[in-house]
Amino acid sequence: MTLLTLSHLTKRYDGHATGPAALADVSLTIAAGERVALLGHNGAGKSTLMKCVLGLIAPSSGEIAIAGHAQGSPVARALSSYLPESAAFHPALTGREQIRHFLRLRGEAASKADGLLDRVGLQGAAGRRIGTYSKGMRQRIGLAQALIGAPRLMVLDEPTSGLDPISRREFYDILDELAENGTAILLSSHALSEVEARTDRIVILSKGQQVTEGTLNDLRRHAALPLTVSMIPRLGKCASLANAFPEAQEEHGALVFSCAPDDKGQVLERLAANTERVADFDIHPPSLDDIYAHISRRAA
């Protein structure tokens, strides 16, 4: 079942009638249980897209449907939840009061607040004012309110920024659980390394344009970036190893060269043939950040 449909979404802000649009002709669908990551540098249009989906701002053209309902309609609001970028709350309220309020706004029992706070690891801080919370704790309050009422569509704007690696893993565990229960998740990030393999599909935006869309493997294949091979020669075998691999350059005592993904087997054979000269070797696939940088640079 398709929960979110964007068709030819374009947004121009007032006063920017000429210049490039904040979003230009973006089309996207997300099905139930799917986790889609929206990637892009600052100002690429990620937040604009999310605000359009939530009905906070009106698109200039194009259509949005949330399970068949118009964005911002009462039904669409009831079906979706939102975690804003660096979620903010009134500092004078305690975490428990804030969540109880959000529960009541969604027509849920306020008594569920403590359970939600437990789930995001805030049980000890429920009675403290949010003004005393760290950034990571505020982000957890934000996540707790986004979990209220088992939303069908979750829109998370840079949810893992400011979280330490362990919290980030816990965060994605919660998302996995939600996706298994059929929640469609749209989250944004400015680093591919943050979303890793924990999303089903990745959409890259650059200057409001939809640059590419696909799984992480699709992107990897698409970018076709070379692998990096580095070899440490055995004592006194440096010169002969350099002869055997004429394409290699010396870097910090290692011989380094790159090879196309398809030539990986051939390189292994050459390495096996030279074991008496090689003390150690590494083959690095391109990092996620390399792939992302490559794709967004190609688009620009």
Place this chain on the structure above:
Amino acid sequence: MMFARILSTARIEFAIALRNRWVAVGVVLMVLFSLVLSLAGAGSAGSLAADPLSVTVASLTSLSVYLVPLIALLISFDAIAGEVERGTLPLHLTYPLSRSEMLLGKLAAQLAVVAIAVGAGYGLAAGYAFLTAGGDAFAGLPALWRLIWSSTLLGAGFLSLGHMMSALARRPSGAAALAIGLWLIMIVLYDLGLLAAIVADDGGVFTTDIFPWALILNPADAFRIYNLAASDAVSAVSGLAGAASSIAIWKPLASLLLWPVLAAFAARFAFGRVTP
């Protein structure tokens, strides 16, 4: 359902007002000024025929004309601009909570704060009147009751005006400036302007035809006239008594009742133009 959302917003806003000390500030302001007026007014009213509580109500009326709008604007100017600045507005607007419900919830909580402040101040002044005059003060209870609810209506109007300023400015600092400016114009300069016009007009058309309407149009003046005209004791302490006596009592009452409604609609309209 809608009522539950408004009530929940009101509860949370009242908790915030309590912790931000707005309740304490409002109560202290009203209590202090009421106390000063009671102590100062007790001597001068001694020879009048009216009961002591009615005289106290008359001086409280002149006090509330300034203080109630000021307190209301102080409490309300941050309502929307503060949410915009903190970044809490977008999240609220993605909830099944309409902008009208949100404004009504804030209005209800802040109106409770105004009512508490007014009740504390007037209650103290009334207590003092009973203490000094004993049973005679009972005659002034209807005037006191009228003062309490009309002050709350006046406060409601200015709370919504504060919300409107908040929505128009979109930043707390700008909203504070607009709110103070509005208070100066509507409470201080408006009367000064009318006074200057009457002097210049020298008994002409303005004084006879326009001036009474100009008084009713301003909620603060309507509040003053309504409370003064409804009470016999008041002519003694009021400079406006002459003007007040020529105006039918329903006109300022209608103004007092209409202002909160119109201001609430104006605030809702201004809020509707705020893009999160």
